[in-house]
Amino acid sequence: MLKVNNLRAEINGKEILKGINLEVRPGEVHAIMGPNGSGKSTLSMVLAGNPSYDVTGGSVEFYGKDLLAMSPEVRSHEGLFLGFQYPVEIPGVSMVNFMRAAVNAKRKYFGMEPMSASEFLKMMREKRSVVELDNKLASRSVNEGFSGGEKKRNEIFQMAVLEPRLSILDETDSGLDIDALRIVAEGVNKLKSADNATIVITHYQRLLDYIKPDIVHILYKGRIVKTAGPELALELEERGYDWIKEEVERKDAEQRR
Template sequence: MDKEILLDVKGLRASVAGKEILKGIDLTIRKGEVHAIMGPNGSGKSTLSAVLTGNPAFTVDAGSATFNGKNLLEMAPENRAHEGLFLSFQYPVEIPGVSMTNFMRAALNEKRKYLGQEPISASDFLKLMRQKRAVVDLDNKLASRSVNEGFSGGEKKRNEIFQMAMLEPSLAILDETDSGLDIDALRIVAEGVNKLKTDDNATIVITHYQRLLDYIRPDYVHILYKGRIVETGGPQLALVLEEKGYDEIKRKYDNNAAE
């Protein structure tokens, strides 16, 4: 019995500065699922997350993406967020002069406004911050600092998952959340993601390494190469990749392309 479809991507093509990166992506994600997207450098993994979240640096050339039954590609990035789409950035941006607290309160209240809810009270907000910080062991001091400013690599990634916990997205895209993390930080971040997992939300995990998938167990693994999803399988596909590397994939699909 299949669960409800959350995201449905069909024939998605996208380019940056006139260069085509995504060359026809098909991807269906249902509630409760975890999808891993793997692939060599430059295959289009980060572009896919940028296009889905509406980064204005990228141009959609063809295809469709339906999220919660709505046309995702027509929505402003902020409305995609309000609809429940969240991106944990590969490189979280430092915003000097904007405190984490103000940033988070603005984000949360804009979402509540979008959903027709009253703004959160100051005391409830602080309580929520405290509660969600615990998910990833985020230091209280970091919350009073400027967004990501002077955070270590691990703190930045923890901060991403903290924001995810605050906003409770229905679909979270984790873009190389494991990069730059030591083993302890990796465990904390992955456990944080698992705590937030429910039957009604879904996760896309973009990664180079099988290691992260030991912690966040995927239902499906997709291999993205040269802007296309070339293979889809179960968790064992990641193990095969870890063992054999991308060379075989490259050989196989480079030859196919030449034929």
């Protein structure tokens, strides 16, 4: 479904992604790990279409279409979802109105009538239960006054409502206590199917105890430097990132010679 080919991107003139290659197929769970500052969040922002980032090279295909040519909203309609590392607070916009606008925008894109109020509320109720999100949060402003855990659960709730084909979860585990982590991970697992895929971006192995990846990538200095099975995550947990860094430096030095 997703083919990333030699993707390069920069922000404020600084190159962050230096040639990313990645392929994701339906039903797969990918984990992207890497030390701080390696470009993990940039990759998620570029895939979701954040206009603050400039793509300087490469291509991304999403179900055969040119993802990079699409606006962020069209990427969403086409089935891409980004769970934000820092969900944005929007005071004055209620969660309910926000989700109704989102759902109806997608329906409009596919030439469907807006959802009726009762249908919509019923769906909200069902989807809330996926992450045990309190009803009262739904009537509040988007993420405003939410705790860290509530914000992340709210991301998964939105994912449940929008039913994406590919979800990118950026550090969804950061700032979560163990109970919240379990609820969030269970939510993600409930939404998993043979037709959709997930990219989990994480710094630690912890989340991968709950969301089992099929493939683990290591991102370092803007490139994917290692790809392997789930055992790679365990190795990282044990040995840290230093050996990866050393390996990369050594290869680079060899190439220079």
